[in-house]
Amino acid sequence: GAGVSQSPSNKVTEKGKDVELRCDPISGHTALYWYRQSLGQGLEFLIYFQGNSAPDKSGLPSDRFSAERTGGSVSTLTIQRTQQEDSAVYLCASSLAGRVPEAFFGQGTRLTVV
Amino acid sequence: AQTVTQSQPEMSVQEAETVTLSCTYDTSESNYYLFWYKQPPSRQMILVIRQEAYKQQNATENRFSVNFQKAAKSFSLKISDSQLGDTAMYFCAFKLGGATNKLIFGTGTLLAVQP
Numbered sequence: 001g002a003g004v005s006q007s008p009s010n011k012v013t014e015k016g017k018d019v020e021l022r023c024d025p026i027s028g029h030t031a032l033y034w035y036r037q038s039l040g041q042g043l044e045f046l047i048y049f050q051g052n053s054a055p056d057k058s059g060l061p062s063d064r065f066s067a068e069r070t071g072g073s074v075s076t077l078t079i080q081r082t083q084q085e086d087s088a089v090y091l092c093a094s095s096l097a098g099r100v101p102e103a104f105f106g107q108g109t110r111l112t113v114v
Numbered sequence: 115a116q117t118v119t120q121s122q123p124e125m126s127v128q129e130a131e132t133v134t135l136s137c138t139y140d141t142s143e144s145n146y147y148l149f150w151y152k153q154p155p156s157r158q159m160i161l162v163i164r165q166e167a168y169k170q171q172n173a174t175e176n177r178f179s180v181n182f183q184k185a186a187k188s189f190s191l192k193i194s195d196s197q198l199g200d201t202a203m204y205f206c207a208f209k210l211g212g213a214t215n216k217l218i219f220g221t222g223t224l225l226a227v228q229p
Binding site: 033035037040041042043045048050053056089091093095101102103104105107108 | 147149151157158159160161164205209211214216217218219220221222224
């Protein structure tokens with residue numbers, strides 16, 4: 001597609017439920033990032049996928065968080081047993097890496113845990 | 115480890131004036147990239163400007179320019195002729211060269227352009 005697409009745009013879930021957030025990167029982009037942004041705050045790095053390399057999971061806050069990237073394209077961020085502190089905007093970005101290293105962002109998914 | 119520091123949580127500027135946002139970074143590497151991103155209230159992150167570390171010339175994009183001081187590890191953003199639409203959160207970001215290195219962001223500066 002023309003840009004990074006994230007779905008859903010908004011998600012309200014009950015505490016304790018599992019949620020899946022989806023990211024469709026720009027076609028051909030080998031690198032994909034997930035970030036979390038709490039209201040009025042900066043970007044908290046979660047996970048980074050680059051080609052066939054093992055993902056950098058150093059930012060995942062707990063074992064309730066996991067992400068996968070299938071076929072080097074679409075990525076899903078899964079949060080199990082959601083807690084109220086998980087409420088935030090989850091941003092996905094992709095890049096070509098290499099000589100064109102800038103990342104392009106999706107609109108984000110606003111997750112609200114009630 | 116690489117770090118990015120933005121020491122100004124909030125700034126304000128009058129419309130049509132010039133404002134400079136500060137960013138410093140820390141790395142021992144020589145091959146890297148620096149970026150400024152803008153995030154308006156719509157929350158869409160937009161790339162404003164990019165600088166390659168090996169280039170001595172400061173990057174410029176219309177009203178946006180940077181002052182890249184490699185020895186001082188400083189990368190400030192200057193916005194000239196500020197417009198109301200420039201109101202946004204601005205993030206400085208760093209990336210080492212090489213495909214396996216991730217993008218690292220500063221904590222952001224909230225810029226308010228006053229009419």
